[in-house]
Every structure is written in C-alpha cells, then in structure tokens.
Amino acid sequence: MTNHWVDIKNADLVLIMGGNAAEAHPCGFKWVTEAKAHRKARLIVVDPRFTRSAAVADYYAPIRAGSDIAFLGGLINYLLSHDKIHHEYVRNYTDFSFLVKADFGFEDGIFTGYDAETRKYDKSSWGYQLGEDGFVLTDPTLRDPLCVYQMLKAHYARYTPEMVSTICGTPQDAFLKVCEMIAETAASDRVMTIMYALGWTQHSQGSQMIRTGAMVQLLLGNIGKPGGGMNALRGHSNIQGLTDLGLLSNLLPGYMTLPGEKEQDFAAYLDKRSPKPLRPGQLSYWQNYP
Template structure:
C-alpha cells in the first residue's frame, strides 16, 4: 500500500474543504427550488426585445426577456441614452400589462342590447374574422345616408363630404406609434370623417397652439438629456414623480451647480429638491410669466439678448411686417407693444393675482433671469386652464428675450403624459387638421382655387394644360388686390393637398379642370373641420354619430363630464367599437 504523505499546509486545506462541504446541505437549495435554477438558465438564453415604456413621454428604453413566447422579465435598456438602464416603479411593473389574467385575448361581442352602467353586456367571444365583418357592415350601413352628392342652385352636382356631418367618429390614441396614427388619419379622411380626436385635446392642445405660433412647431424644444447643460430650471410640475427618469438629468445639472426653482400650488418631491419653492394660486401662470417679462424689460434690460432678439424674432418689426431701425424705442415696434402690454404686471400686481409675496417673486425673477441658459418645465397643471395658451406663449417670449432658445440647456419643455402623445398629434389625429398641421378645404371655393393652382404648373401638380390658372404670381400681386391673406393661406395648404392626392390616390379639384369656376367639384378630402372631443360626445348623444371607435382611451373616466359620456354611449342605435387591453369602464358600453 503506497505511503500517504500529507504536509501541514495540505492538512489544513483538506480540513477547510471538508468543513465547507459539510456545510453545503444547509445552504444548497432543496429539490423544490430546482425550477428557479432552471428558469435562470432559460433567462440567460431568452430573447431580448427592445421597446419603449408607455407610461409617460420620457421615452425610456426597456428590454423584455422572452422565453417560449412569454415575457419573464422587464428591465431597463443600459444602452438607451435617456434612462441608461434604470426604470421607475411604473416601468418596473410593465410586465403586469402583458402577464395579466384580466387581459382580453379575443374579440368580445355584446349580447345584451341594452346599455348602461348597471347593464350586464353579456359578452361572448368571437373570432377576428367575425369582428371585422360586423364592423365593416355597421360602418357601411352608417355611411349609406351620408350625402356625397350636392346640387347647387344652378343645378350643378358636386361630389364631396362635410367632415363634421359624418356619422362615423374616432377617438384614440396617443399609445399608438406614428405609423398607426398615420393610418388612422388616412382611413378616417378617406371615409369622409373629421370627427377624429384623441388624448392630446384634453391635455396639451394649448401647448401645440402656443408653441407652434411662437416657434413654428408645437413640441418641447430640447432633448431630455440636454437638461444636464442647464444652469437654472423653472419647473411647474412634479417631474420628480411623474417623469422620474427625466428628473435624473435635472439632478445631474444640479450636481454641476444648477439652480432649481419650483412653482406649484402643492408641495411635493420636486419641490423638496428645489433651491427656491414658491406656492401660488392655481390659474395665475400667465400673470406670473408676464410679470417675469416685465421684470426683465423694466428692471434688468441689460440681460436681454439683443442680438438674438434682433436676428431671431419679429420684435424689430411693426404689426404690418415692416422692419424698423429704431425698434427698441419706436412705439410702433412689436417690442414696444410687448413692453407696453406687460407694464401693469408689477411685483405688486403679480402678488395680487397669484398670491406670491413680492419679495419671493423678485427672488424668482432675479434668479431665473441672471443665470443662463435657463430651462422651463411645465405640464398639465399649466395646460388645462382657459388662459393656458397665453401662459405658455409668455413662457416662450421670456425665453426668446433671454436668448435661451437654440442653445444647449435652454428651452421651453412640455412634459407629456403618454409615450407618443407628440407623435399622435404630429400625425394629426385631431378634428381640425389633416396631415402636416394643415387644414382641409373649407368650402368648394377653396377647391376651385386649388384647381387653378394645379393648372398653373400642370406637369408638376397634376393640373390641366390650358386650363384657367391661379390669379396671382406672387404675394405682391395678391397684396395689390387685397388678397394677401388668401395667397398666404393657399401657399400653406395647397402643396399638402397635392401631396395627399399623390400619396393617397385621391382627387381634389374640378372636373375636367379646364374651367374651375363653373365645373363640378370633386373632393375626396372631407370639407371643413370636425367635432372636437366634447362636441363629439354631444353629437353621439344627439344621434348624429352612428358608429364610434374608441381605441386606447377611457373617456368614461377621463372626460370632464362623465355623465354626458355615459349617456351618449348608452344611446340606442349607436354602434361602438372599443379596443383596449382590459374591459375598461368605457368598454362596458361597447358592442
């Protein structure tokens, strides 16, 4: 038998290993825990599918781990520039939307013809083919009595539909991506309806109007990550809780010395991080920002970015568009008109309107106007007042005067509540616009003039060679005839109609196009504007809407007058299609 040689060091190693092995039974998982180890093994081999969180407009990247066609894990995307792998509590619970026993997996058909809060719908499952067939038949039936032919007093028959009179309505949704929203608007337009709305009308419609009329585009002006470059923030929202990962970038700026000013009627977590927190009377936002403009123009004129104002704004012009050399002192300049308008918003007047003490207001004004670049954040606490458009325009004007636009860290940033509320708005899922934020023809006279515009360059625009052409060559000719506004309107709208003719395969014009003033009008775009969201449900209640689609929206809860919505959705003869992940309060009324 061979001799066993064991050194002291080897003996100690053996004893240590033996002790460790004896301890393993106490820490090794029992047989019941084996599936967890197997799950971890599957997890490592699962597919990672990137997506975007839907819970706010922060646009955080998420990675879904899929094993055997089932999502087993949601995590932040470490390569995403906004959240860098982090997730807020809302996104962390994202998986519950997918893996949920209450989620609808098949179309459901109502069997109880009566509708109401206390009525049981009597749902029965049907196939997608059955659902599509029922929907198509109902929409076709609704459109049968929607007039397309119109005969004028001279006996000429025209072919068009008035968008507001359509018996078809559509509501939703900011949860859709751009491509889906584009198809919604296209489909509804071709059906002849402009009764198309979605969440944006209730939340940030005032943002679009204010920023579009100031900057040319109704969206936040900066990327979220750009907040790290700001030196001062003026925040009118609880961004720390409602847009958690956006606030990370505010904090990064704060770590580099940026100041945070929070104005809010409520004290919250965002306010707890502020260098200056001021409570004010809700609805006084316009007065506050007009007061800040006055402070700048009357107390700290040297802080105005004169070069930016002169090169990038219309303040050096008069109201007729004429540039003035002495615009800083000329009483007819837009700059002087602005200065005159804000003169009454003294600190004392702001205190009277808003409740902000004079000293506090001056502290806010001094801090924000002295540090550049400055960044303004706001959300629905600002947008849902009757004077919201002017309050937001005042924010934008203040930033223009300070030169806080077009620079890193400076801007006016609307904090949106749904992942694609900006995209759905840009795709014009709204009742008053078509693609490109343009409007459809208002009447047949617009269509006649458009046909002449096409005839001016028939090869480029699809007009008729030799037909009657557009009456003005340029703006100067139109001005000479007092038609400058008409020319400008046509110049904005006609190219979009022309593009839609080409891309959608529709026709807008007269036929055959030689004599637009007297020929029949044929317009595949609906005329006029549709019913905005409140008026839409009034039209449903009054029986004007026969078929209603509600996708990704819950108006029974989200509309200001829930009783009106429930009354409208309960109307006999209304056919309602609701598409949602769960049976919402609105889905309870669906067919």
C-alpha cells in the first residue's frame, strides 16, 4: 500500500478492481465518500459482480474473473496510443528512457531465453544496457527502438479494445469509457488511486496484475502523490500487522527477507538485497537494507 486510507480523500478518481471496499472495508471506504463529497471525485468499479461498491459507483464495467491483466493491458495501450501520459513524471521518475539489451525480445507469447524442455527462462538477455560508469544508458529523446518507452508501445499495441472485449467480456464502449475517465488523470492537477484486494492478490498471476496496475499509475504520474498510489486493502491486525512486526515465517520487520540456508555471510546477504543505483542520485527504499 503506497499511500494510506485517509489519503484516499485527496483523489480525483478512484478505481476499484479486485476488491469490494464498500462491503469488505466499510470504515476505510469512508474516505472514498469523503473524496466524492468534497472533491467531486468519481468512482469506477470493474468487477465480475455488481457489488455494493459498484452500487455507489459513478461507472461500473463488468469483467470476466481473472482477465484483469488483459483489461489493464488495453488501458496501457490506450494511454500510450493517445499520448495520455505524464511526460515530465515518466522522464524523471521511471525507466522510460532506459535502453534495454539489444538481444531482448518477445514473440508469440514467449520472451527471449526460454528453454522449452525445462520450461524455464535464461534471463541473461533481460536487463538494461550499462555504460562504462556502471549506470544505465538512456535515450532522452525516447526515439530509440530499444528504449523502454518504444518497447512498451510495441508490446502493448496488441491489446486493442477488440481484444480486451473478447478476453474480458467487457463491452467495448464500457471499456473505452473507463479508459477516457482514467486518462484524464494524466494531467498534473488530477490524480487517481487504485484500490485492490484479494480479488487480485489470490490469483495465480496476482503479482502480475498488481505490477500492471502499478505501470498504469506510473504512466499517469500517480505514484508518490497525495490521493494516488497502488493501495492494497487488508486488515492491519492480520496481514499488514504480521509484516510490520516480523511475525511472518519468511520475513523480518520492514519486508526484509530471511537469509537462505546457503547464505552464511552477512556481507553477501546485504550485497544480494541492497540494490545498486541504475542512475546517478537514484533513491530506493531497499538501499536501507544494511
């Protein structure tokens, strides 16, 4: 959860997917109603069921269970093809200008490095081009076909409204209406928050759903801003509390992982987990591992 419940009152648009906050989190949902009452925020609900959240939404769009990635992929394609992205934000705070390795590719649903016999990937081609100084090479013009921006456009071009409708069962006009409403938050004076819950996290591809939602928010410049973020809805006394207090069997407080059996050296443990900056001056929460 990048923001917090109270901060939702600062949103101009609220998207609920993979959750039903009005019913499952009624006290927290108060802040959605605060945003609607005081900021004239709009609420979009995308869900297989017409839930209690959908009942109070400004717009509801149906979707087939488990097809959220296709829906979000179509949204990404819409934002990129209609140039509805926050340019200043993506240039300064994302990897949009980073150059990807030349031998990285994607074809027929398979990325480079796939071994069909072992059904595993050799990920040596996955990554960025590095300069002699150890930092990532960039293209400030965003025209190089190997920069993340161009590769993202090429990858998501297949997610047309027609494909989204076929996979998700969402009527094209409903899907495009959601895209139009969300695209408005690419402006610097408007912000959207995404609220999700176990309707995303408990899918076998739940992590990918959440990462795709985060990509949407980064394109719009909605991460790290009041009223924005990717906000997982869970009870603080169970999931979040276990994480904060280090009561999960595989985590230390602060989301730090336990060392593996082969990791007997403290320096090696830190080196593996403390990220090296990709660009000069880059900050990361995880650089505080030591």
